[in-house]
Amino acid sequence: MVIDLDRSGKIPLYRQISTHISGLIARELLLPGQRLPPSRELAGSLGVSRNTVVLAYDELEAAGLLTSRVGRGTSVCDRLPPGIASVSRPAAEPFPLEGLFGSRWTKPFPPLLALQEQVSAGREERESVNLASAAPDSSLFPLEEFRDSLVRALRCYGGDLLTCGSARGFAPLLAEIARMLARRNIICSSENLMIVNGSQQALSLLARLFVDPGDTVIMENLTYPGALQVFRSLQANCVGIPLDEEGLRVDILESVLRRSRAKLVYTIPAFQNPTGVNLSPERRRRLVELCRRHEAVIVEDDYARDLRFEGAASPPLKAWDRAQGIVYLGGFSETLFPGIRLSYILAPVRIIQRLLLLKETSDLYTNRILQGALLEFCRRGHLARHIKRKRAVHRRRSEAMARALRAHLPPAVAWRRPAGGVYQWLDLPASVDALDLLMKTRQRGVFFAPDRLFAVEAWERGGLRLDFGEVAEDKIVRGVEVISAAIQETIEAGGG
Amino acid sequence: MVIDLDRSGKIPLYRQISTHISGLIARELLLPGQRLPPSRELAGSLGVSRNTVVLAYDELEAAGLLTSRVGRGTSVCDRLPPGIASVSRPAAEPFPLEGLFGSRWTKPFPPLLALQEQVSAGREERESVNLASAAPDSSLFPLEEFRDSLVRALRCYGGDLLTCGSARGFAPLLAEIARMLARRNIICSSENLMIVNGSQQALSLLARLFVDPGDTVIMENLTYPGALQVFRSLQANCVGIPLDEEGLRVDILESVLRRSRAKLVYTIPAFQNPTGVNLSPERRRRLVELCRRHEAVIVEDDYARDLRFEGAASPPLKAWDRAQGIVYLGGFSETLFPGIRLSYILAPVRIIQRLLLLKETSDLYTNRILQGALLEFCRRGHLARHIKRKRAVHRRRSEAMARALRAHLPPAVAWRRPAGGVYQWLDLPASVDALDLLMKTRQRGVFFAPDRLFAVEAWERGGLRLDFGEVAEDKIVRGVEVISAAIQETIEAGGG
Secondary structure (H helix, E strand, O other): OOOOOOOOOOOOHHHHHHHHHHHHHHOOOOOOOOEOOOHHHHHHHHOOOHHHHHHHHHHHHHOOOEEEEOOOEEEEOOOOOHHHHHHHOOOOOOOOOHHHOOHHHHOOOOOOHHHHHHHOOOOOOOOOEEOOOOOOOHHHOOHHHHHHHHHHHHHHHHHHHOOOOOOOOOHHHHHHHHHHHHOOOOOOOHHHEEEEOHHHHHHHHHHHHHOOOOOEEEEEEOOOHHHHHHHHHOOOEEEEEEEEOOEEOHHHHHHHHHHOOEEEEEEOOOOOOOOOOOOOHHHHHHHHHHHHHOOOEEEEEOOOHHHEOOOOOOOOHHHHOOOOOEEEEEEOOOOOOHHHOOEEEEOOHHHHHHHHHHHHHHHOOOOHHHHHHHHHHHHOOHHHHHHHHHHHHHHHHHHHHHHHHHHHOOOOOEOOOOOEOOEEEEEEOOOOOHHHHHHHHHHOOEEOEEHHHHOOOOOOOEEEEEEOOOOOHHHHHHHHHHHHHHHHHHHHHHHO | OOOOOOOOOOOOHHHHHHHHHHHHHHOOOOOOOOEOOOHHHHHHHHOOOHHHHHHHHHHHHHOOOEEEEOOOEEEEOOOOOHHHHHHHOOOOOOOOOHHHOOHHHHOOOOOOHHHHHHHOOOOOOOOOEEOOOOOOOHHHOOHHHHHHHHHHHHHHHHHHHOOOOOOOOOHHHHHHHHHHHHOOOOOOOHHHEEEEOHHHHHHHHHHHHHOOOOOEEEEEEOOOHHHHHHHHHOOOEEEEEEEEOOEEOHHHHHHHHHHOOEEEEEEOOOOOOOOOOOOOHHHHHHHHHHHHHOOOEEEEEOOOHHHEOOOOOOOOHHHHOOOOOEEEEEEOOOOOOHHHOOEEEEOOHHHHHHHHHHHHHHHOOOOHHHHHHHHHHHHOOHHHHHHHHHHHHHHHHHHHHHHHHHHHOOOOOEOOOOOEOOEEEEEEOOOOOHHHHHHHHHHOOEEOEEHHHHOOOOOOOEEEEEEOOOOOHHHHHHHHHHHHHHHHHHHHHHHO
């Protein structure tokens, strides 16, 4: 018997042996009654101690797969437990599942992560330049400080973090977030807040609160694909409003609100994803006023407000929310790291109460261990310091990208450097298709996010998104060179 | 100015001062233009260093709430930022939200955690005996080993745990779970598995995959309230099948399956919640065979199979699943601690693929930090040792409860000691209403879970669930004494 053992110590050797043997039995490569090599012999051939093999055989005996008799050694049991058989001999008639799925499955909705994976397939290669934001720059993660905060939180709160939580979240973290929001000119209490597993859960709960099939949801065209996926999965009628250099075209929004009954307006006012544009203060005020008048709830996704390169950020829409009709989403994936999976919803109590019920139905409550760690991380000032560092890094990277774009990009491509965030948008001329372009640059190891990932509606101009936040400056320059050359080639081929 | 400062060091003093002052401004207790006490004076009256007050004033100045001029001291800004005003002067017309909520809100569904909270309100008192399972026994949590596993995982995988994950889960943990399942006679690969935030998320995803309003879902009557809430929230037609001492009445299930088209059969075969009964091997086989024939998917919730007091557990239904029509749910909340929020779904690929799409829509992916910690916890043998210890503790507690029940319970109450798990069920005589009984025992500081929390359909007999897993033996005895006395009183009052 040859077993390919992993000797890194991650999986005990005896466990690897027992797993291998149970696999052989399941696939009928070892048959009922068949003898196994004596433990001493197998140990010798594998280069492990005899005791390791004995442990493996013992485990398999306990699982009812092997039997050992004095003088006869160890063999596969004559009557195997039911599970083993099920794999080796599949049923003649498989279970007729398709008729059982719910009606929403008649209209399929596209996978999200899989799509992004596809865009950046091959990104593992060291030489590739991934500007498609599928691989965060882990060298920026504050690993030490986070581990320290985690250990402190467990010391400070102990079993309190391991026990059942409330759907709303860990109370001391909610209080800390309320203090954070006060510094953004939003005065609120814990009553208006809840913690969720990332902004995607916030959107999913909100969609399930408001959207019936066919309901109109207004979004920026282009927008965050996760939001699009959530609303489409509930068969919402998603309407896109174009953006210009000041952000969402509020004038067009007004005419849309006049002729259709929209329930929600989902917007990313700060460093919009994917265009990077920051909504102007004047339009912020008009947006709030318009939605108030037309009785549409604003969902303000403020994921990147802390990431302004310099100076103070514009006040959030929520700061003007006198009528209590705005839901505000904030989180820590962008500022800290994506794996933290913690965001919050700030909303009027009438909305929060229902969202809590949906949260409870969805997964009872968010784990408190990471909430405790995040709290310590904030209290010890790590978050503020980390954001400061990140802003500086992003600014440098954005500058490097802008220099490279100025140097290499054909003049037919329009772009503006954003004032913060992590995204640089390029407007392509009509003759260049972003997806075709990606097919070319991929071959040269450069990845970006093409317009159609973000399109709510048909998108007349071509465009692409570059994420400068996650890539070192030298790679940014190389990426821009490759993309610029590919655009130039496409334009020339079209012209010829 | 009087500020009630918390000097535990958890929140910096300057932050407490700035929060207090911004609150005063928001509530118009400090008005625009109004002067604040000089920093030295306020520091003296609060017993803090002057620097602390200066820091607080600086922060409020940066937020645009305070202004300081040389020679004039510090005062509230004349023009406050927009957010401050919104709280102090609510809009005349509040936002008309009610018409915007989706149609599912026309049929309200009851909150889950809130209901349990209500049942055990007052449980904080040290003298109370909580047999309602709302407060897990944190003295059983393996805090040290878990902290150790967490630190090891961060050392071993580092930034890998902090970055984006896949909707399916952390691959090494999936492989570890597949090995665990092999020891339960279920041979599967990672392709059949996914990680979710606790079993409630598993149920929520499954319900959203299968259930349209009006679809029939069969469950044990009584059953786990979280499952009931999920299916009811999607307006499923929930049908309850009674249980006897061998578990689910498979004969009644058969007649129900014959006359109604059921999509799902949700069952808890091992140490059923709330009745504690273990489904007999004979019925397990029949259940699988029946659902196969009537083309209903079984959802097997095997939350407590590791918690058998002694001996080997019955094979899971999934081990007989040759037709690939069973979804198997397992998790770590019961064996490890509830705050881990990690469970898994094992299902045919056709189901898993769709569940992954729903998971992604719901919250992208489960945090990998705790998945890494759980993996280390399993690999180092902590989980196996912890389960062994927990089983022994539960056995002793169950014995103590059985002794107390034998000694004190009136003969009209029927009960059987379970062979594992954490729940003891009592069947009350018709004259005793469980909720009325709870009102009595609450006054004496004893809490339990009454039948109606678990009722899918009208429940002809009264009954109650006692959780012996979380309560020390002396408290168990006292709890049983109080409950027994209250039952006796009720019977006597009814007879008199």
